Amino acid sequence: MPPQDVSDAPTVTPRVLADRVARGDDVTVLDLRDRDEVEAWRIAGPNVAVEQVPYARFVQAQVTGDVADLVADVDEPVVVVCAVGEASAEVANALADAGVDATHLADGMEGWARLITAVEATTDAGTLVQYDRPSSGCLSYLLVAGDEAVVVDPLRAFTDRYARDASERGASIVYAIDTHVHADHVSGVRAVARGTDAQPVLPEGARERGLTYGARPLAAGETLQFGDAELRAVGLPGHTSEMTGVEFGDVVLVGDSVFVDGVARPDLEAQLAADTDAATEALAERLHRTVTDTLASLAPGTRLFPGHREPGVARADDGTFSTTVEGVHRLLDVLGRDRDAFVDAVTAGSPPPQNYERIIDVNLGREAVDDETAFELELGPNNCAVD
Known part of the structure; x- marks a missing residue:
């Protein structure tokens, strides 16, 4: 499928996300990385829930028009995360278009590590x-x-x-x-x-x-x-x-x-x-x-x-x-x-x-x-x- 313009994808910065986690806000992280990567290292906090869904499933769902179905049982708002913030921008855009309250983490887990x-x-x-x-x-x-x-x-x-x-x-x-x-x-x-x-x-x-x-x-x-x-x-x-x-x-x-x-x-x-x-x-x-x-x-x-x-x-x-x-x-x-x-x-x-x-x-x-x-x-x- 052709690449999407994600320059205006809804975004949250690492600093803002860190403040939310530190305050104890409820945060749902939708992590697109492989399961072993997520199990080894993830965004963590007492009120942070992490849902791992491979990026490939979203690519397939965008073709069938069932993107929102992949997060039907996930609490909103959702912060979409990947390694460097590219796949997450695409998925957050698609979810937002489907009516889901979703943002993506700017620069992904690499950006998180630079905070x-x-x-x-x-x-x-x-x-x-x-x-x-x-x-x-x-x-x-x-x-x-x-x-x-x-x-x-x-x-x-x-x-x-x-x-x-x-x-x-x-x-x-x-x-x-x-x-x-x-x-x-x-x-x-x-x-x-x-x-x-x-x-x-x-x-x-x-x-x-x-x-x-x-x-x-x-x-x-x-x-x-x-x-x-x-x-x-x-x-x-x-x-x-x-x-x-x-x-x-x-x-x-x-x-x-x-x-x-x-x-x-x-x-x-x-x-x-x-x-x-x-x-x-x-x-x-x-x-x-x-x-x-x-x-x-x-x-x-x-x-x-x-x-x-x-x-x-x-x-x-x-x-x-x-x-x-x-x-x-x-x-x-x-x-x-x-x-x-x-x-x-x-x-x-x-x-x-x-x-x-x-x-x-x-x-x-x-x-x-x-x-x-x-x-x-x-x-x-x-x-x-x-x-």
């Missing part, structure tokens, strides 16, 4: 900006104290955003820090450093894991001065052997140790060890000590800002994805404070992030990839939390 949002919060040491990537739940941070700033766990796909936001707040970035060697996304530490005067900083143990490029090592207990404040490194091993959080006034950025409603998985680094089971158990035991001895013993009311969030997790009163020491105790009540119970709970198997071995190599500097390849490597579910 990052920000929320600003105040600490007693300065300003904290939390960035959220809705497609994966990756969280990164800009900390501003006076005329200097630090970026923590930056994503390579958004390096320009951090520098721009720092500049808008009258600050320049002096350090770009990773809390650990990430397995789910390509780090932006080196890209931020190249675009600013920032010094790249990684935990001291990253060198033992094979880090090949020059970065300032950060050991637990060490401090970094910037602006009129300082950061203090907090050792939080478990998800990885070198996991290191940073304390900024009355908050701690905890990386992938605990999340708002869960804990990190301890097996991704272990998957690369000769004895995976033994390495996983050892890291799980270290995670247990991190949670029970380090995080649970922080001053009550200390706010904890994680490196990821799960779909549908509730925001704190200040609009951020964060928890408290009291929240850690609630997690322990669920998982078990006993070492064996905790280890059993966090070592249950779940699929790893896609391409995680190659992403680790990129983040260690053992493989170089261009920006587009880096973006494609990290598409998909996060899977860094215990399932």
